[in-house]
Amino acid sequence: MSQSYAEEGASAAALADTPDETADPVLSVRDLEVEFPTPLGVVGALNGVTFDVPRGKVLGIVGESGCGKSVTARAILQIIEKPGRITGGTITLRGQDTQTEITKLGPDSARMRALRGREIAMIFQEPMRSLNPVHTIGAQIAEAVLLHQTRDRKQAHERAVEILRQVGMPHPEAVATSYPHQLSGGMRQRAMIAMALSCNPGLLIADEPTTALDVTTEAQILELIRDVRDRSGMSVMFITHSMGVVAQLCDEVIVMYLGRIVERGSVDDLFHDPKHPYTQALLRSIPRIGGDRKVPLEVIEGSVPDPHTRVAGCPFHPRCPQAIPGRCDTAFPGRSTAGPGHTVHCHLHDDDAAGHTEPGEDA
Amino acid sequence: MLIVIARRTVYMVATLAITSVLSFAIMAAPPGSALSQKISKLQAQGGEVTQAQIVALKEQYGVDDSWFVQYGKWVSGFWHGDFGFSFTLDQPVSSIIWSRLGLTLALSIGSLLIAWGLSIPLGVFSATHRNSLPDSVIKVIQFIGVAIPEFLLALVVMVFAVEWFDTDVGGLFSSQYEDAAWSFAKFADLLGHLWVPLIVIAAGSTAWLTRVMRANLLDVLNDQYVQTARAKGVSERKVIWKHAVRNSLHPMVMTFGTTFPVLISGEAIVSIVLNLPTIGPLLVNSLLSKDMYVAGTILLMLSALLVIGNFVADILLAVIDPRIRLGE
Numbered sequence: 250m251s252q253s254y255a256e257e258g259a260s261a262a263a264l265a266d267t268p269d270e271t272a273d274p275v276l277s278v279r280d281l282e283v284e285f286p287t288p289l290g291v292v293g294a295l296n297g298v299t300f301d302v303p304r305g306k307v308l309g310i311v312g313e314s315g316c317g318k319s320v321t322a323r324a325i326l327q328i329i330e331k332p333g334r335i336t337g338g339t340i341t342l343r344g345q346d347t348q349t350e351i352t353k354l355g356p357d358s359a360r361m362r363a364l365r366g367r368e369i370a371m372i373f374q375e376p377m378r379s380l381n382p383v384h385t386i387g388a389q390i391a392e393a394v395l396l397h398q399t400r401d402r403k404q405a406h407e408r409a410v411e412i413l414r415q416v417g418m419p420h421p422e423a424v425a426t427s428y429p430h431q432l433s434g435g436m437r438q439r440a441m442i443a444m445a446l447s448c449n450p451g452l453l454i455a456d457e458p459t460t461a462l463d464v465t466t467e468a469q470i471l472e473l474i475r476d477v478r479d480r481s482g483m484s485v486m487f488i489t490h491s492m493g494v495v496a497q498l499c500d501e502v503i504v505m506y507l508g509r510i511v512e513r514g515s516v517d518d519l520f521h522d523p524k525h526p527y528t529q530a531l532l533r534s535i536p537r538i539g540g541d542r543k544v545p546l547e548v549i550e551g552s553v554p555d556p557h558t559r560v561a562g563c564p565f566h567p568r569c570p571q572a573i574p575g576r577c578d579t580a581f582p583g584r585s586t587a588g589p590g591h592t593v594h595c596h597l598h599d600d601d602a603a604g605h606t607e608p609g610e611d612a
Numbered sequence: 613m614l615i616v617i618a619r620r621t622v623y624m625v626a627t628l629a630i631t632s633v634l635s636f637a638i639m640a641a642p643p644g645s646a647l648s649q650k651i652s653k654l655q656a657q658g659g660e661v662t663q664a665q666i667v668a669l670k671e672q673y674g675v676d677d678s679w680f681v682q683y684g685k686w687v688s689g690f691w692h693g694d695f696g697f698s699f700t701l702d703q704p705v706s707s708i709i710w711s712r713l714g715l716t717l718a719l720s721i722g723s724l725l726i727a728w729g730l731s732i733p734l735g736v737f738s739a740t741h742r743n744s745l746p747d748s749v750i751k752v753i754q755f756i757g758v759a760i761p762e763f764l765l766a767l768v769v770m771v772f773a774v775e776w777f778d779t780d781v782g783g784l785f786s787s788q789y790e791d792a793a794w795s796f797a798k799f800a801d802l803l804g805h806l807w808v809p810l811i812v813i814a815a816g817s818t819a820w821l822t823r824v825m826r827a828n829l830l831d832v833l834n835d836q837y838v839q840t841a842r843a844k845g846v847s848e849r850k851v852i853w854k855h856a857v858r859n860s861l862h863p864m865v866m867t868f869g870t871t872f873p874v875l876i877s878g879e880a881i882v883s884i885v886l887n888l889p890t891i892g893p894l895l896v897n898s899l900l901s902k903d904m905y906v907a908g909t910i911l912l913m914l915s916a917l918l919v920i921g922n923f924v925a926d927i928l929l930a931v932i933d934p935r936i937r938l939g940e
Contacts, residue, residue, distance in 0.1 A: 365845035
């Protein structure tokens, strides 16, 4: 097994064509690989993911459950749940004039901890569960401030109240002294955002922050994130499975499938000219206002393959209506350019017919 | 909060009243009484016991009354500290129990402290080093600790204590201090005798609580707010102790209510093996000889401990968890 990984690493390195579109990315991820050893075998959660987060913009990451969106986010902060671990690739955080290679830092090292919350902040999927039930909202926000900005408890508390006010929390003083269970879901997510923003991070990673909220609250939270980005020039990496949210919020989009990026482009490119059959299928599965109600919504045939099996070739080929036998099931397609800033990994759009072979195997 | 405490106090008293009636009724159910033993003892000593004497004794002890009349007599004495009179030991129940209460409490509280003091760090270590070698070692020891009968453990520890430490086991004091006045040397001698029962009594609950702690912490470590804390830049140590352990103490606190009486009844077997004058063996003997007032008082005391323990556990829960404190 180690041999095949070495091969894959070598071929991926040969292909390591830097996405050159954005001259000044805030974060660069190259050939990132994450594995989860399980009793049934090693699960490759990320199999060589390469992308940049453009500075001051919102990058959307879409894909269905289990495609590696959340693992990517956790890998960036090095908070992957044990026993998962990064097995290859690099993550580089680029400040105005400094560069930090995150993958070289130990997960519990002081430098890594100094980055978390200070440079990169994260908000999570379920606001019901992402705040500690036994500490007050104010104390939880102040904890981050005390770690990164001041040692003075009173100042930290004042900062917590102030940031709560900034995110539009009604009665910030009262909220700071209340416990998470006393707030509604939307207010909790607002509090989470306040916590994430408390130290003015350069990059905010939002892992499906609106999935557990109702539509009205979702719209408010999206508005808040847009507002924060405009005000502070913060970059946002927004993970979602909702194409509707992508259209509302994002500048650029990455589509992931089974631990790989299959397509990347601007929101316009992706919605008006999707290249990858998976992206096309995702878009067709969204209900449209004014569409013919009698025609049933399209579904993507089949389901995500069992994670313990490695699919040979393009991971989407078993479900792909346009799969080319003998090609899609043997080689993972290289990256081909479909337009300015629009790239796709698909044999239908191959520039070089070769691609690179990818041995399939059962883990 | 005050209303909650007041309401709970009323429930507690009601619970105690019901348990005392029930335990007394169950004890009175089988035929015969402690008095018949006493009479046969008198006869065996060669004394001529006339029918009139028997009637007088029965009258004196009230054994022919129905059990609820006896219960009424017993309960009415509570207000002036009178818990009845032991048939077999010829002493007031209160003085019998009182003389043994100190040692019993020392053993129980001591082993409770040992159990908590060991199980929390061990459980935390076990959970944070899941499936490592030390974790497996701790798990094996836990299984043994939970499974081994206390009397067996008591015997094993006794053997080791004699073989390796040359300790005089059994009883509370070495023979030379038995009747000596209290001095530092006597106290040291007492401690030298107490560690054996403490270890034996604490072993089972330590093992059990370690398992509880490990399982809970593993649950909590999967919770999102633990990730949130990590994502803020909190050090792993603080993530574990401030965010995770704090949220996994609930079941530990809940067991506090039940462990206390369990410790006292578990102590009975150990005390019989090690020949310690505690309440446990007293309860066993009084039940065997149908010494109603002694057994009833001890059972009532045990239920009182259970109820009070649960009450304390509930208050502790409210202290550590705002959802309980502010929920009502």
